[in-house]
Amino acid sequence: MSEPQHAYAWQMAQWQDVQKQIRAERLPHALLLSGPSAIGKLRFAQALAAYLLCESPGELAACGQCRSCHFQSDASHPDFREICPEEGKRQIGVDQVRSLQHFSAQHAHRSGGRKLVLIHPAEAMNANTANALLKTLEEPASGTLLILVSHSSSQLLATIRSRCLQLSFGIPSPELTEPWLRDYVGDQAMAQRLLAEAGGRPLAARQVFDDDGLASRERFDKGLMALVDGQRSPLQFAEEMLDADILQVLDWWVARLLSLSRYQLAGQVLTAVSWQRFKSLPAKSVIGSLERALKLRSSFSRGVALNKRLILEGVFLEWAQLCQNRAVA
Numbered sequence: 001m002s003e004p005q006h007a008y009a010w011q012m013a014q015w016q017d018v019q020k021q022i023r024a025e026r027l028p029h030a031l032l033l034s035g036p037s038a039i040g041k042l043r044f045a046q047a048l049a050a051y052l053l054c055e056s057p058g059e060l061a062a063c064g065q066c067r068s069c070h071f072q073s074d075a076s077h078p079d080f081r082e083i084c085p086e087e088g089k090r091q092i093g094v095d096q097v098r099s100l101q102h103f104s105a106q107h108a109h110r111s112g113g114r115k116l117v118l119i120h121p122a123e124a125m126n127a128n129t130a131n132a133l134l135k136t137l138e139e140p141a142s143g144t145l146l147i148l149v150s151h152s153s154s155q156l157l158a159t160i161r162s163r164c165l166q167l168s169f170g171i172p173s174p175e176l177t178e179p180w181l182r183d184y185v186g187d188q189a190m191a192q193r194l195l196a197e198a199g200g201r202p203l204a205a206r207q208v209f210d211d212d213g214l215a216s217r218e219r220f221d222k223g224l225m226a227l228v229d230g231q232r233s234p235l236q237f238a239e240e241m242l243d244a245d246i247l248q249v250l251d252w253w254v255a256r257l258l259s260l261s262r263y264q265l266a267g268q269v270l271t272a273v274s275w276q277r278f279k280s281l282p283a284k285s286v287i288g289s290l291e292r293a294l295k296l297r298s299s300f301s302r303g304v305a306l307n308k309r310l311i312l313e314g315v316f317l318e319w320a321q322l323c324q325n326r327a328v329a
């Protein structure tokens with residue numbers, strides 16, 4: 001039997017909020033867990049679902065021993081449904097949500113009578129699907145709790161948001177995430193760098209480490225500097241980055257530009273010290289590049305067919321020209 005899942009150490013405030021509602025028997029029909037991606041909202045939702053289904057939960061987690069926890073650990077709990085986009089799809093299908101009406105009309109199988117539905121990410125529901133969910137939310141069967149997880153709750157229908165109790169999760173404090181990541185990577189300085197690169201999002205930082213540490217990112221950063229110094233042409237650099245995941249490259253690019261413009265406009269600390277040399281670039285041009293990069297990233301993530309090589313060449317050419325004009329030293 002595996003250990004019962006806990007919420008992460010940086011989620012204790014939200015965990016206690018929910019505990020209060022549970023103790024006062026005021027848990028609503030639907031919870032919306034919102035906040036940036038890769039900070040552990042899904043794990044919180046899973047831990048909470050297991051906790052609420054558990055027959056003898058402790059203070060911080062499900063017991064991990066009862067029949068309900070056994071069902072939960074081998075993903076066969078009859079009173080639990082998890083809904084997310086099916087493999088290879090971006091959206092949650094309307095039929096997936098419609099099947100909930102039947103589920104929530106049934107009696108619970110286990111004692112206690114509670115049923116749980118977890119939907120993630122909630123923004124993967126289109127208007128049809130969201131309307132089907134509204135039906136379920138409007139006629140809540142007693143004992144069914146919906147937990148929605150969203151990285152972008154402003155995209156949800158207002159009618160859905162208003163029916164949920166919202167639990168917000170921000171970027172957690174490094175005081176809590178650094179020790180966790182240090183235990184994983186085995187090195188304090190590395191943990192700090194990873195967190196800085198990931199914008200403070202602990203699971204994104206761990207993912208960077210699992211992928212290849214910071215090696216790919218360093219290759220990208222070095223290439224950019226060689227480009228600005230005239231040791232690489234934009235076409236050469238685009239060629240070199242062709243084997244990388246384009247979304248990943250655009251993510252890095254967006255992160256660097258965002259950090260530079262925050263540094264220029266608000267005096268925030270740069271995530272890469274070497275970018276100090278770009279401080280005198282016109283802030284307006286940096287923001288222009290950032291906006292174009294965000295548009296490209298959004299097109300790629302929506303699956304729009306674009307020529308990767310042309311996109312990279314365009315991005316690098318524009319940057320090389322901008323830096324050349326200002327003779328960045």
Ligand SMILES: [Zn+2]
Nearest residue numbers: 054063066069
């Ligand atoms: Zn249990």
